[in-house]
Amino acid sequence: MPVIEYIDAIRQAMKEEMERDEDVFVLGEDVGLKGGVFTTTKGLQEQFGEQRVLDTPLAESAIAGVAIGAAMYGMKPIAEMQYSDFMFPATNQIISEAAKIRYRSNNDWTCPIVIRAPIGGGIFGGLYHSQCPESVFFGTPGIKIVAPYRAYDAKGLLKAAVRDPDPVIFFENKKCYKLILGDVPDEEYIVPIGKANVLREGDDITVISYSMPLHFIEQAAAELANEGISAHILDLRTLQPLDKEGILEAVRKTGKVLIIHEDNKTGGVGAEVSAIIAEELLYELDAPIMRLCGPDVPAMPINPPGEKFFLLNKEKVKEAMRQLALY
Amino acid sequence: MMKTMTEIVVPQLAESLVSATIDKWLKQPGDWVDIYEPVCEIITDKVSAELPSTVAGKFVRILVGNGETVPVGTPICIIETEGSAEGAGSAATHGETAPPEKTADSSASSNQVEDAPMRNRFSPAVQQLAAEHAIRLTDVQGTGLGGRITRKDVLAYVASGAGKANQAVSGHPGAVAPRTVDAAAQVRSSGMHLTETPRFPKIEVESSSNSGRGDSFIDVTPIRNTIARNMRQSVTEIPHAWTMIEVDVTNLVLLRNKLKDDFMKREGINLTYLAFLMKAVVNAIKDVPIMNSMWAVDKIIVKRDINIALAVGTEDSVHTPVIKNADHKNVAGLAKEIEELARKTREGKLTLSDMQGGTFTINNTGSFGSILSYPIINYPQAAILTFESIVKRPVVINDMIAVRSMANLCLSLDHRILDGVICGRFLQRVKDNLESFNLESKLY
Incomplete structure (x- = not known):
């Protein structure tokens, strides 16, 4: 099985979907001639032409709005937000229009758009290039949100997102782009939206996370195994809708749960996950539900010590996991 | 015979405690110290207590002088023990793998007043399992933080069959658990019996061989009872x-x-x-x-x-x-x-x-x-x-x-x-x- 980069997996998914279905097209800032600032769309315009790989003005609201209009005409747009930080001008289009079209039209219209947006820090990006805006869109009925952590899921989920009849936000982690390599089969596959994935079986603690921090968690779990601590790791993969059964099943394994994400703690995905657990599984909990998240500060610092303080790493994750195991 | 140097550390005397002050040393280098024998008096925000030794051996060195305040977990003296087969050995192995647990562990075996602050705090999972298997939680060893009984402790106890052995033959030589209860029971001489397990409602299950005809039983609700009366x-x-x-x-x-x-x-x-x-x-x-x-x-x-x-x-x-x-x-x-x-x-x-x-x-x-x-x-x-x-x-x-x-x-x-x-x-x-x-x- 070929080993490819996370970013290649995303590009492959778009390429294959555009070959499969001529209604699929890509639009965004610098996605065409330049091939995207991260080279995610490199080669697509050469292959599919300017009509299907559109360079847009610097106006995220327009990118989302055009995509929504095209989708309602039966197209399958993939709209790229260059950084998820730049996504907020498009928030009104996404939350008030895309998410509500099916409901508002009483099922007459659908809005099959995909919005790709890179999240996460650790790339010396500071204020405007490091945010994790999941919690802004999380909890908006009508949109689906996925956030893959490895190449296999990135490709499979993006394909599922393109084929989904409703709007899907695809949060890819920019730190993962070149850092993460993984097996991706040549043959066609998709990863279903709404299904969490058990990455590691264990019986001491359950760790629930998504996106980049899972790599720290997997490393920490391997090291903690030497200390006799066995961790059960669940990758949410889809944030909206959450895989409730998957979450509850994973928590039942150990009764001790740690939720980890890079987005800040207050009002994050972890808050909802922990509420689900508290609602459903009180009598099976063996320890307080723990969360390890980004601190509630306004932005990712640009100075290296500040960035290090803000970001999760293997040591922080390991310490939290050990604490919970010892409880 | 092997000689081992064992450090005595400041135990976690209470949950919120972070440090303690050495008031007075009761033992001096060269003295013989028995296990549980006080080596010094310590003062904290919450309690003043004698600190018992976790091992028996020769008192070698004082590491923290009178009047000094040190954080919980700090070694304060060294005792030389012979033949590390027993308690000292196990304490040391614990220490290697999980340092935070060491303090709790040593205090659990030594300090008898505040030994395990989490010992009687039962999580919902633990209570549910205990009720399910009709286990007295006082019989279960706690390996969690502050002596807390974890879900895994209960599962291990169930798997070991200790509960059944305890019910069938009291004082069975193989059963370790009952001894723990006795020790705990002796410790509690005051009016507060913190080791007492909360009572769980006993659910009587009708055995199907007796009733046979599949009658069902409805509990009389308080309102039904009032109406009847x-x-x-x-x-x-x-x-x-x-x-x-x-x-x-x-x-x-x-x-x-x-x-x-x-x-x-x-x-x-x-x-x-x-x-x-x-x-x-x-x-x-x-x-x-x-x-x-x-x-x-x-x-x-x-x-x-x-x-x-x-x-x-x-x-x-x-x-x-x-x-x-x-x-x-x-x-x-x-x-x-x-x-x-x-x-x-x-x-x-x-x-x-x-x-x-x-x-x-x-x-x-x-x-x-x-x-x-x-x-x-x-x-x-x-x-x-x-x-x-x-x-x-x-x-x-x-x-x-x-x-x-x-x-x-x-x-x-x-x-x-x-x-x-x-x-x-x-x-x-x-x-x-x-x-x-x-x-x-x-x-x-």
Whole structure:
């Protein structure tokens, strides 16, 4: 099985979907001639032409709005937000229009758009290039949100997102782009939206996370195994809708749960996950539900010590996991 | 024989404790120290205590002098032990893998007053498992933070079968757990018995071989129990007598049909026959006040207020909420009260004050299709009246047969207070009142 980069997996998914279905097209800032600032769309315009790989003005609201209009005409747009930080001008289009079209039209219209947006820090990006805006869109009925952590899921989920009849936000982690390599089969596959994935079986603690921090968690779990601590790791993969059964099943394994994400703690995905657990599984909990998240500060610092303080790493994750195991 | 150097550390004496001060050393280098023998006195924000040694051996060196304050977990002296086979060895291995646990662990075995602050804090998972397997949690070793019993500890205990061994043969030599209880029991000499396990409800499971026929058992709910008690008290104490009268409510039916749609529009509730009946009963009670009384052995108490209790049934119980001062209300007011109480009953929102002070009870048995019933008096009242279904029947009026809407009223009475004549007069008054409603009658 070929080993490819996370970013290649995303590009492959778009390429294959555009070959499969001529209604699929890509639009965004610098996605065409330049091939995207991260080279995610490199080669697509050469292959599919300017009509299907559109360079847009610097106006995220327009990118989302055009995509929504095209989708309602039966197209399958993939709209790229260059950084998820730049996504907020498009928030009104996404939350008030895309998410509500099916409901508002009483099922007459659908809005099959995909919005790709890179999240996460650790790339010396500071204020405007490091945010994790999941919690802004999380909890908006009508949109689906996925956030893959490895190449296999990135490709499979993006394909599922393109084929989904409703709007899907695809949060890819920019730190993962070149850092993460993984097996991706040549043959066609998709990863279903709404299904969490058990990455590691264990019986001491359950760790629930998504996106980049899972790599720290997997490393920490391997090291903690030497200390006799066995961790059960669940990758949410889809944030909206959450895989409730998957979450509850994973928590039942150990009764001790740690939720980890890079987005800040207050009002994050972890808050909802922990509420689900508290609602459903009180009598099976063996320890307080723990969360390890980004601190509630306004932005990712640009100075290296500040960035290090803000970001999760293997040591922080390991310490939290050990604490919970010892409880 | 191997000599090992063992450090004695400041234990976690209480959850919030972060540091302790050495007050005075009780042992000096060269002294022999027995296990659990105090080596020094320490002062903290919370307690002053002697710190016992976790091992037996020769006192080698003091690391922290008198009066110095050090964080929890800091080594304060070194004791040389011989042959690390026992406690010292295990403590050391623990220390290597999990440093934070070391303090808790050593203190658990040494300090006897505050040994395991989390020992008696049971998580829901632990309590559930303990109840499921009928385990005494005092028998289970806690390996979690501060001696806490973790879910895994319970599972391990179940898997080891220790609980069963304990039940079958007390003092079985192989069972380690009971010894722990004894040790703990000895430690607690004060009035607080913190090691006592919270009691779990024992769930008796009927073995299928005995009952065989598949009978099911329904627990008696508190409300069922109350109903049973009141009914039995009423039937055993009150000599019940019973009488019935039939009423022609044809005009009332016409009146209600005329008013009910407007009433619904105006008030948002149903205009029920019950409201008219209640008005008729209240007015009759005014004429025959003895109906509104209770037996008090050497006297009869005639109540001044007319508070009508209304029997309201649900699937599995019956309540009798009370309409206070029913004589102050007109038909519309009564209809509203009835609606309100019925709603509260259905929603389970009746308060104690809704239930108290009834002086006479009405039961709308017609609502479930009855045409005749023998009600039990709502103790300690004097009588109860039922309002049966309204049915169309051929009736002889002036030697002619007419189709009229008829309803039965049944009355159970306390024969200590009431007799046939007075009750006959009361029922006649109710009948007159009901039959005198006509299309001109006013609701307000």
